[in-house]
Amino acid sequence: MDGNDLKRVAYYPGCALEGTGHAYNRSTKEVGKALGLELVEVKDWNCCGAMEVKNVDPQVQTYLSARNLAIAEDMGFDTVMSPCNGCYHNLKKAEYDLAHNPHAAEVNDRISRKAGHKTYQPGGVETIHALDWIRDAVGEDELRRRAMGKLAGLKVANYYGCMYTRPRHIYPEKDKGPGSESTLNPHFMDDILAAAGAENVDFPLKTACCGGAHSLSDSDTSTKLVLNILTTAEACGAEVIATECPTCHTGLEMHQVRAEKVLGRKTNVKILYFTQLLGMALGMSASKVGVQENMSDPSELLRAKGLG
């Protein structure tokens, strides 16, 4: 996609970015503004169906996501950007479902008519992630020029979580060779932060399961999985784990605290959204990108690195 097409896109923040992921919302908007990009929020958007509705009735979840796509299309956009992995995954899933499952398309049409709005037809809007947006709309060279190596000396492990790449078949644009994202070894966040000067460490658990959906129902499993992600990041030399999903981010932070309390295992690696790091690389203060809203306090590290 031409980067110019992405300078102004529809923005679907999703529920988490209005709650636990508020700092991600804030930092995404601030970074966009600083880079001359415009986000136009989807009017009257609704929940994408998250995990819960998908569990109860997958066709209703497809409808809920499709409604957001229909509104974005009605607003005149052909691209909707979603920073949350769960929302991004669900909008992509709806797109795939409507194109391949006649029953899903029929249910979507029926509910859309009943709700009194246009039925979304697949192919009308392309859903992209915040990583695609920044990388493609701005480009690594421009990021490099703007950030002037501000993240130099900061060792980062990039954690993408699972829903950014799985299941593969709902992401037809990935795995298309050089320049495209890889589902096996995603690298867009690495590329963006490297352009801002960060030193990405060789991190083998980029897409490993954190037990996210089981964070509450089976906390011990989640805590052990997260603890292994944290200790592995530290063993790889990372000072920071960069995240690009509010669920991953909250899970890592929450279970970092729980691992210390329940398992007696303290880890020191800090967890920051990639947009927070990028914002500070662009000269913003830590508070402007919402670092004070994070659970772990990275202020000492940020001061040592001359950030924020």
Next chain:
Amino acid sequence: MDPVFPGMLAEIDAFLDGAPAGPGWSQDMLAMGEQVLEAWLAARGEVPGDDTVEGFRLLALHRQGCKGVPSFNACRETCREIVFRHNAAALYRDDKSEMLNQLRLQAMVVKHLALFVGGKLIDSGLGDFCCASRPLHQPGAA
């Protein structure tokens, strides 16, 4: 909650805490990964196969283990990463420091596989609604 693979996890932790690695340690860790997947297959009443994918039984076992259980794909990259680190350790056999680094990374990934599969043996729903997007694979879905 008791760990599902206590002996294996203890052995990996001992290595990560500094215990020396024998010459076949990388191969041993590959075997541990296979053992984890064998336990998953056995729990599902299947006989683990002896086939290989890209030269590795671990990858074939993973492929066997995810048939009908798309959430098991949550550990697909974990298995591939184990193989990658195994190969990388072999590549650096003349550079002891880098070889040890690769072995440590391999150990952490094998540990993650054991924790994930252990979690699924306790609660098979782990990963169902995130990685796998299970509803896409249910009858009637595309």
